[in-house]
Amino acid sequence: MADTKEGMTQEQHHVTIEAPQALQDKGEEVKEVEEKPQNKTKTKRVASLDIFRGLTVALMVLVDDAGGEWPVIGHAPWNGCNLADFVMPFFLFIVGVAIALALKRIPKRLMAIRKVIWRTIKLLFWGLLLQGGYSHAPDKLTYGVDMKRIRWCGILQRIALAYLVVALFEISTRNAQVKDLSHQWFSIFKMYIWHWVLGASVLIIYLAVLYGTRVPDWHFIVHNEDSTLLGKMLTVTCNVRGKLDPPCNAVGYVDRKVLGINHMYQHPAWKRSKACTYSSPHEGPFRDDAPAWCVAPFEPEGILSSISAILSTIIGVHFGHVLIHMKDHSSRLWHWTVMGSALLIFGITLHFTHAIPLNKQLYTLSYVCVTAGAAALVFSAFYVLVDIWKLRYLFLPLEWIGMNAMLVYVMAAADIFAGFINGWYYDNPHNTLVHWIQKHIFIDVWHSTKVGILLYVIFAEILFWAIVAGIFHRLGIYWKL
Template sequence: MDVWLGELGEFSLRVERGNLSSNATCGPITTTRAPVNSSLPVLIAAGVLLLLSILFPLSGWVLRLRCVQSMIGRVLHRPDNHTLLNNEAMVPPQPQILPPNATTATSTQAQRLRSLDTFRGISIVLMVFVNYGGGKYWYFKHSAWNGLTVADLVFPWFVFALGSAVGLSTAGPLRRGRPSRLRLSLRALWRSLLLFLIGIFIVTPNYCHGPLVWSELRVPGVLQRLAVANAAVSLLEIYAWGPHHSPLARVMRWPWLRDLLPFWPQWLLVGLLQVAWLSLTLLLPVPGCMTGYLGPGGIGSGGSQANCTGGAAGYIDRWLLTDRHLYQTPTTRNLYRTTVPYDPEGILGTLNVVLSAFLGLQAARTVLSFPGDHRGIVRRFLLWAALLGVISAVLTKCTRDEGFLPVNKNLWSTSFVTVTACFAFLLLAALHLATDALQVWTGTPFHYAGMNPLLLYVGHELLASFFPFRWGAPPAPPAGPLPHAWPLAQNLVACAIWVVVAWRLHHHRLYLKL
């Protein structure tokens, strides 16, 4: 019998013992105090956000009215007020995506894709919301081991957006032949090094607990993985064959595959990385553990693999980095009672992070290979989503734990890459249709955050414990409030503040770039 026990409810169950110790009867479960609707706060928040998203474009239309601009100008006594309001309300011009052989003057300018900025902005805003607590909802928390929640989508989407940005930013220099490939590669490596160092010495340490101590400093991390992915896909794009110089592109009989076939050397290299991940994960002998173990350790698997959290991935990290340089409180600790440290951003999983970024790079190639063909771009995004969805279904057998390779963020498994990239292509297709093709939405306010993601990530990590991003909750009344209302409001306010910061920085053309 399935019984739903809601939050903050009180229930009672009467158990009567018979004459024999093995005989017992259970009465029906009765409700002493009715539970609350825990989903009501998030539904209200979603409704408010939807209403604001509808009212914001209408406010832009109202501000463009001459009578409104004239009235505001008279109130503020600002002669330049008409121009300011017009600039803020108008939809920014859309970038012109040029074919690989374009030689016009505009091809030398850095082009921005509004759908990509919006996609990246959604990812970073969700990341801030999740890292601040996600309103304490379970689906805004990372899975303990196998499975997928909304929180698990954030990081791979950000990696996907990074790969797309690399493709769009390097296409022009590679087409023009300047700067040289050596200079481009050095620039990419320098940016990756800075990301890695920021992750180690600025974001990861908790300075509130004392001075930085190298003996206990965590080496892996989010920015560190982004650094490796950026270096890998940048070098692949710079040095591997591309449509601008590949002989295959000039004799191709299938022009509808021009965003795929010319890049077969890159796919081959990424495929070799995938073979390396599979071989190490499934075949590497781990002392005291079952070969190919993919479980959480602890009390999982009946406790037979207690110290084998993550199998080969955990073993490689502990062997190369030692326990003190790894994440000490993994998601498995509470549910599976694990005792060994395990880093979800470890070394082995980073091989598959390159695959996530490479799929984002493929999305950029599609945009560049079919300039102006918005319908074709959206159609190909949907085809990629369908293909990756089928691969995910085969790898997981449409189950959480019984597949060949379960969806697992801690391992960054192949199925995790394919299923998160599937959702990324679906979302990017919808955004491209709305912002770049039909232009019915400017991506506001998310595209502001998408143009300054590094500042928002570093800032929200460093200031997470300070007001106004976090404050103490008032004491709960005896009856108890809605269980998620207060933390949800707190986390949404913190996210809104960072979006406003990004908007103001964009207004002043201030961006944190490496």
């Protein structure tokens, strides 16, 4: 998931590539508005937001490619929150901040709406292309997808939904006058009260469906070619209401009814749970007594959970509003850190009191609060280090990634570059350059697959693409949606 800029001014010899700004909204031309006495405006990039975006993209690459060997950083099999579970809400938070900053600069409402709709369409297109199943890179040198089994949802599709809803709402309610709110804590909440009404409405709809829907028994046919149950029809017994366990929650039920079970993600993290395998949290052979749902599909970016995910973007928009309206660093940081800490504490309390568990796949309220609070504190820390203490040079690799996030997302996180490299092999498809580098330069040197893979991802993927993004930045080339 990545972001970039909008409306960058380039010199004539610079090149701007119009492309998916899916990940880029998260980073629109992130600029801070400063008022001048003559009512003229001057814009300045908020470098900390670029760096935060770059960190999030780097984390995505790390957990996707090293999570298999290091499950502690991969997605939690069900309840809980590992490092990988912070990536999606961090992206949505960044999208929210960027919405607040970017849409203020588009004077005409109709023009802003057109931009939002067009960008949403591009996000959906790239999401289907990259995660719908068309490309099987880098491990399988095949492409194409059976339309009977295409995956409709994914990372960019979720970003598209949150972006569309929140951006259109921001456009329709952007009549607030720019005023100094440095010492008025609740004034900014009152100024944007309708945003919180939207957030409350989203939360009510989500909770009502999650706890009020009766989930009936359901069945499915196993399509996994590696399973000994291939072609068999299995039944999952539910007939319950308000359950948050893997087989019988309303999130999965809504997706099965609306999307169709064949259009859902075929390799959910729950397959690594203790109920399914003795190797948990690693992947491994299923237990002999594993329940039927262990081999069933589940959509982690589904419909109901994506509705809840809108809350992460609304919170991000609020932090962008603080950046616009509060003019001094101390007021901004005080507001951000207090609100971030409150969200974090509230979410942790919900989880450990067993009221609402932390669960990324269901996108529960506790998960929204914990991840939004963490995003707020990380952003605040970067703001202090970069925009106040001027230590920007320490984070240049992350800033370069953040300024060209779509490039790194497509090439690294979506495995397009690795798939291209793997297409050139010697003797057999497993003898590729990527495999050779992993084995001989990293794994054999450290005599450890775990350490070797971790170092490969850090240096041969994240650092490599940071350098490439830095070169593109130097040349004025940015991949935008």
